[in-house]
Amino acid sequence: MSPRYSSAALAAFGLLMALAGCGKVEKTATVKDESNVVLNADSGLSEAEVARKTPEMRKSGEVRVALRGEILQADAERQVLIVTHDEIKGYMPAMTMEFKVTKADVANAKPGQRIRAELVERGEDYFLEKIWPDDSVTVSTLDAAAKAIAQDTTIRGKDAYREIGENLPTFTLLDQEGRTVPANRFRGKRVVLNFIFTRCPIATMCPAATLKMAQLQKSAREAGAKDFELVSISLDPEFDTPGVLRDYAEVRGLDLANWSFLTGPDAAVRHLLAQLGVIRDFEGATIKHTLATVLIDEQGRIIYRADGSSWQIDDFVKRLRKS
Numbered sequence: 001m002s003p004r005y006s007s008a009a010l011a012a013f014g015l016l017m018a019l020a021g022c023g024k025v026e027k028t029a030t031v032k033d034e035s036n037v038v039l040n041a042d043s044g045l046s047e048a049e050v051a052r053k054t055p056e057m058r059k060s061g062e063v064r065v066a067l068r069g070e071i072l073q074a075d076a077e078r079q080v081l082i083v084t085h086d087e088i089k090g091y092m093p094a095m096t097m098e099f100k101v102t103k104a105d106v107a108n109a110k111p112g113q114r115i116r117a118e119l120v121e122r123g124e125d126y127f128l129e130k131i132w133p134d135d136s137v138t139v140s141t142l143d144a145a146a147k148a149i150a151q152d153t154t155i156r157g158k159d160a161y162r163e164i165g166e167n168l169p170t171f172t173l174l175d176q177e178g179r180t181v182p183a184n185r186f187r188g189k190r191v192v193l194n195f196i197f198t199r200c201p202i203a204t205m206c207p208a209a210t211l212k213m214a215q216l217q218k219s220a221r222e223a224g225a226k227d228f229e230l231v232s233i234s235l236d237p238e239f240d241t242p243g244v245l246r247d248y249a250e251v252r253g254l255d256l257a258n259w260s261f262l263t264g265p266d267a268a269v270r271h272l273l274a275q276l277g278v279i280r281d282f283e284g285a286t287i288k289h290t291l292a293t294v295l296i297d298e299q300g301r302i303i304y305r306a307d308g309s310s311w312q313i314d315d316f317v318k319r320l321r322k323s
């Protein structure tokens, strides 16, 4: 059942760990912060427990509760969303209120859309963080795709790892604008695909990979390559919401015309990683991971891959230019 990784991928893993010190404790990236308790019914708390814990949390700086609701209006100028939210048992009745959000989240917001998020009460202010689409069509599409890829990994067994010449696994994720993106959206184009996470603290890993993808995008265009796409999938989908990815791209001035940042259920990402031979380990407060840059052809076949961080831009430019 455990996926098989190419020896190149494993060797690159060891090498990167040694070079980047990824295995050491990285205090800068807090992947699982235990102090961030989110109060809600899903966490098994009763209405009375939520009511009891709220003042304690308020005293220590902020209250975090899970929220579901519908976007009524997005105000880009004031950077707020007006949301009609469901009852939050033990904390607040159902009502319409205003929340401060990031620039990317306000840009992604669509009036009428259902969302789930974390309500953060800090001082006098109310914020929404970790905003995900929660309409039934999106949720059921993502869940069905996650189940399908999990099943596929199981069926493939020890052959879960996809070799050169095999197809890219089928997946459906969300892009940086919260749009549903099926893998076949990229058919007919060459695709360079990698995995990154926005909180990666190691300059030589994800930040360098993103920089190189941007350089590849520019060089390939200059070399006359057309009809190619770049895809960066989050290794940390619980933190990397569509808005977080959009913000990551905008802060870096990335050109998203043919570059998608994808995220979605961890259940789906986990199997994509296994099938594409990228290793990810949650270690304490950080994510230890390998890097792979994978080239997909117009028919959705994996035709080339480079493991580790030392892939050559020129090499990929050459392969993106159709001969």
Ligand SMILES: [Cu+2]
Pocket: 196, 197, 200, 201, 202, 205, 206, 207, 289
């Ligand atoms: Cu990284």
